[in-house]
Amino acid sequence: MKVDILGCYGNVVGPYRATSFLINDSILLDAGTVTEVLTDERIRNIKAAFITHPHIDHVKGLFSLIDEMVALREDGIEIFAAKQVKDIITENLFNNLIWPDFTSIPSAERALIKPNEIELEEEVEVVGINFKPILMNHSVYTTGFVVKESEKGFMFTSDTGETERFWEIARKEDGIEFIIADVSFPESQKNIAQISGHMTLSTLLHSIDRYGLRDIPVYIYHMKPFFIEEIRKEVANSKRKNLFFLDQGTSLFI
Template sequence: MKLTVLGCSGGIGGVQARTTSLLADDDVLIDCGTGVGDLPFESLCGIDHVFLTHAHLDHIASLPLLIDAVGELRTAPLIVHALPETIRILHSHVFNWLVWPDFSSIPDRNHPYMRFRPIKLGETVRLGERAITALPAQHTVPMAAYCLDSGAGQLVFSGDTTYCPELIAAINALPALRHLIIETAFADEQQGLALASRHLCPSMLLEFLAELSVQPEVHITHLKPGADQRIMAQIEAGASRLNPRRLLQGEVLRF
């Protein structure tokens, strides 16, 4: 599999600050932040599945616009996989005919442009030879990390999470793990804010990584604009044996 980073910023402000969105091969999105909007229209038409980690705006901002753009051109519904609680939030607060039309009932409920598919933690969705499994994570709203498995290698995307022993255990159970994409949203001097908002700061990230028994390449995402260089300097000063590096927009990971 290949994973193209469409967006990996913790905020907006410039052409290199697109929010979380990852394109697996050419047909699967992991989260649907503002980076999706940079794809050509033909590429948008080729997306068949979206896996959402949670319902926060920076991770779902392009989903309403995506289905509005391509819905009537599709021969089958766009499938949106998410935790049941995430689907409930989207129905209540986005696809509610007030903020945006309910595309899961357009043109009718039997033939919608978009269909929600609930996924449980630990559940695996198979797409041909590929497998995508929902893993536990901890955030301020119901949250799923994802493991993408090509059959030859694995990649884990943490989504937004604080220190999470259950996620550490799930990662350590993946002997073929090649890549770990993990967030670090705040600098260490904002640890109180990181704890309150259930994000990571460098000291918490280093504690997380120290408990890993596997040795993937570690890529840092969700850096807050304006604090990004300071956050990475603090991570590098921690001298983790896994040598975390900054994830870059436009980067392609293969596994």
């Protein structure tokens, strides 16, 4: 499996882009950054997008992606999300006010967006990749994911504060090669992190220790650009060998 990191930060500032991963050149996991970095040729290959939650930094790439698809292709893309997430996207974004309702354009049968509801902790397979959503703890309904191809894969917390189920599954699940986890704020902003449903490093380390995950690589994502230096210092001071930073423009291979 190839995971291209199109964007992985908690805000769009200067060079830092919003969250979006492209898996095996064909499936988006979140869509915060798409047309800014993908050529038309690569856009033609996208079959589906799995969306963790409806916050704008995880969905805004859908707007320009669909606009580009109008010119590029006849078919649409499948969008997969929990019902609560799907409903917010269709009712509040593609509602003919914020953006056209591409779930019925050009026609209901040939729509450019085809929304699909997925169930918590049930696997969905799309072009050979299995996705299993897990309920997280964020300020809006959010699912993390287990993503696997041929029994091997990774887990993604999406945006989350302290939570249990995700880490319980991380401990039991076979074939997990790494975890991508939210550390948006440094400890000096712990209060804001808690209110907004994000982790600081100490929250993440608490879960890693509690669930015995010190040997699995964890890639930190969703840092707020303003706090990157502060978070990097905290991670260096922690002296943990399994912590890494996700880097936009790179690819991870499994």
